[in-house]
């Protein structure tokens with residue numbers, strides 16, 4: 001190198017810049033300046049594929065284009081200006097439909113595509129950056145490609161990155177903005193390489209890959225890498241125009257091809273189940289040593305597809321995953337998130353009734369944020385309708401197959417309103433296993449009376465789901481050393497001393513080695529339920545329950561029982577899954593059956609085996625609702641002649657200050673639930689009792705409600721729990737029914753008004 005002439009080296013440098021889309025006219029003065037700055041030394045200029053030169057050109061552009069400095073988001077429209085991509089070639093989110101015929105193929109790879117300026121993510125200042133041009137529709141293609149590119153050096157891209165990570169990992173975007181350039185570059189490498197945990201075949205080969213012209217997409221002006229694991233790999237600087245085999249390529253690019261969507265392991269029974277049906281064909285992530293990362297998603301779309309703005313897409317994705325899913329499923333991955341983005345692009349782009357397909361929408365013009373939220377949150381139910389099997393004389397059909405033509409027309413509505421979906425689609429249960437495989441054991445449904453064959457429709461879920469606004473703070477960081485047993489191994493119950501997780505239960509594990517709740521602990525829980533007046537109660541300063549009933553002048557709190565909690569070991573603990581202090585989290589282990597009681601109580605739950613005292617039966621699983629959501633739902637259900645079956649998670653309400661509504665949680669299994677929703681009420685002497693169990697949170701704010709037997713239960717005996725209903729209280733969230741529990745202590749039966757009604761029946 002050293003022997004080469006200045007002219008030769010300058011020519012090479014300018015050629016390399018040309019490959020990045022910088023004209024000779026623009027590059028030459030910058031190169032001259034740099035050369036002078038480095039005292040005639042070429043090495044720093046040639047290092048890292050002329051990175052210093054490219055950066056200097058970009059800096060110079062930014063200086064000339066943005067006198068107000070970085071962060072000035074109200075500059076002239078950038079998206080459609082040919083030069084713009086040179087100014088910010090790697091710092092924006094770019095969306096392109098299948099045919100971008102306005103694209104200038106020759107020299108300006110990322111221009112003339114509708115742009116999403118990542119600085120404006122989540123704000124309503126998009127208009128100036130996007131202009132008024134409508135996004136292209138996919139005229140005849142069946143694909144839409146969403147390309148997300150980022151450059152580590154830019155604040156914009158940092159925001160893009162931090163947007164994803166803050167929402168996903170609660171990272172601080174502010175801090176990220178301020179980090180030095182190099183650090184950000186590293187972050188972007190990590191963003192591309194580390195956040196997708198799925199196994200990626202033949203990584204070494206990918207990293208060592210050489211440049212080929214394979215897979216370029218001149219039409220889109222995007223580097224269109226081969227997108228599945230089996231295809232050959234490309235290593236291209238992302239801002240380069242489509243490669244020309246005759247042109248020497250800049251080395252140092254890495255390309256990582258994420259598995260095609262069909263290969264994404266979505267995990268059973270989770271929100272991401274649906275991803276298997278995603279319209280996404282391929283996901284690709286590539287990064288370069290220049291600190292760029294580009295992700296491209298290819299989705300199948302219909303010809304009427306119109307490209308939505310990425311702001312709308314991101315909002316929709318975020319809504320789905322983070323507003324509804326504050327508890328992120330363990331299977332969550334960036335791959336599935338990107339796939340979700342694809343689904344949302346397709347869905348929004350296919351919805352011609354909404355106005356999220358226009359640039360002005362992205363600018364926040366013409367549509368309130370509330371209506372944006374509505375269209376997004378209401379859209380897709382996370383849990384698929386139950387497949388029907390063996391119901392009546394019907395054979396197994398998938399949920400979609402089981403729809404009649406008329407029903408299928410309702411599918412659109414159904415997708416927009418999960419609860420409406422339930423009413424319209426009427427998913428039919430699998431009578432051989434109501435859990436449709438969600439549980440470790442099969443839970444059959446039987447009706448020995450020739451009445452209804454099936455329980456009413458609902459979606460079976462194994463674990464709680466947040467309906468919408470409930471706030472649950474689950475993070476590993478919140479679990480301190482005092483709330484976990486990181487040093488344990490194997491089975492905590494076999495260790496000579498109890499671990500930190502037994503602190504909640506007074507230094508003694510709540511479970512015996514046989515997996516039963518200890519008698520003394522259990523009896524106290526039963527006693528609290530049976531004789532609440534004898535036990536300590538909390539009284540809220542401002543009771544959420546009363547507030548929801550009458551916000552203007554709420555009545556005083558009626559008190560909430562101070563409950564006994566079990567704390568199980570969890571992910572931050574060193575023990576294994578078979579640890580004796582992990583019972584509820586392992587799920588249902590006994591043989592249960594849903595059966596028709598024939599006693600006027602509808603369906604019920606019974607055990608098929610004899611159960612000893614203290615045995616775990618099941619959890620009460622449902623949607624986690626805020627207090628307001630519960631109240632609204634109860635009223636709505638009552639108007640529809642339905643009864644809500646909620647349980648308040650109120651064990652800690654009174655001990656805190658004034659609880660915000662989104663912190664006052666309850667569980668409702670009306671629409672989404674597990675077998676717990678079939679357990680009927682029995683006054684006082686019920687054979688199961690609910691005990692709050694902490695699993696993934698170290699406080700009493702959100703917890704699991706687990707049922708344990710209060711005594712030995714015979715095989716085929718109905719399982720019952722005391723709902724704790726005050727049959728005199730008309731305001732109770734469970735609408736008091738005429739109690740047919742059969743207990744000699746029945747509170748409902750003794751109520752004169754109810755008795756009269758019962759007699760009249």
Ligand SMILES: C[S@@+](CC[C@H](N)C(=O)[O-])C[C@H]1O[C@@H](n2cnc3c(N)ncnc32)[C@H](O)[C@@H]1O
Nearest residue numbers: 601602603645677678679680681737739740741
């Ligand atoms: C959580 S659900 C229990 C499952 C319900 N039996 C079913 O068929 O879906 C609660 C509802 O069951 C009925 N129920 C529960 N316990 C009852 C009892 N002791 N007497 C009469 N009805 C009861 C009431 O209609 C109540 O609203």
